[in-house]
Amino acid sequence: MEIATNDGHTALLWAAERGHDQCLVKLLEKSVNIDQQDSQGYTALIHAAHKGHLACVKTLMQISNFRYVRVKDKKGNDALEHAIARGHADCVAAIQPVQKESKARKKGAMVEAVGVTGFSACAKGCTVQ
Numbered sequence: 001m002e003i004a005t006n007d008g009h010t011a012l013l014w015a016a017e018r019g020h021d022q023c024l025v026k027l028l029e030k031s032v033n034i035d036q037q038d039s040q041g042y043t044a045l046i047h048a049a050h051k052g053h054l055a056c057v058k059t060l061m062q063i064s065n066f067r068y069v070r071v072k073d074k075k076g077n078d079a080l081e082h083a084i085a086r087g088h089a090d091c092v093a094a095i096q097p098v099q100k101e102s103k104a105r106k107k108g109a110m111v112e113a114v115g116v117t118g119f120s121a122c123a124k125g126c127t128v129q
Contacts, residue, residue, distance in 0.1 A: 044060050
């Protein structure tokens with residue numbers, strides 16, 4: 001069980017928001033919940049990208065095996081969108097290729113699923129924007 005503030009902040013979210021990369025590593029070694037979101041829907045990755053903490057962004061993406069780069073906050077913005085809005089070009093450069101690859105994998109999985117269910121003609125025209 002992780003302790004959180006009234007707005008959902010845990011130690012992991014706090015460390016990401018403040019750029020404490022080594023603290024993130026130690027917390028994640030203790031199996032804290034990397035998917036935790038605060039009351040605004042921010043994940044640790046969104047906090048790090050929003051504040052421009054490149055080392056934290058890279059650590060979180062690597063440790064999470066890049067699985068949550070597309071998670072959105074309650075306003076519908078993901079970590080990449082936060083980094084862009086705040087002008088953190090280094091974070092954008094780190095997240096963007098991973099997000100594109102994630103999107104391509106999702107597209108491939110959708111096409112494969114459509115083909116498996118017998119709708120192979122549909123699969124040829126199936127795209128994810």
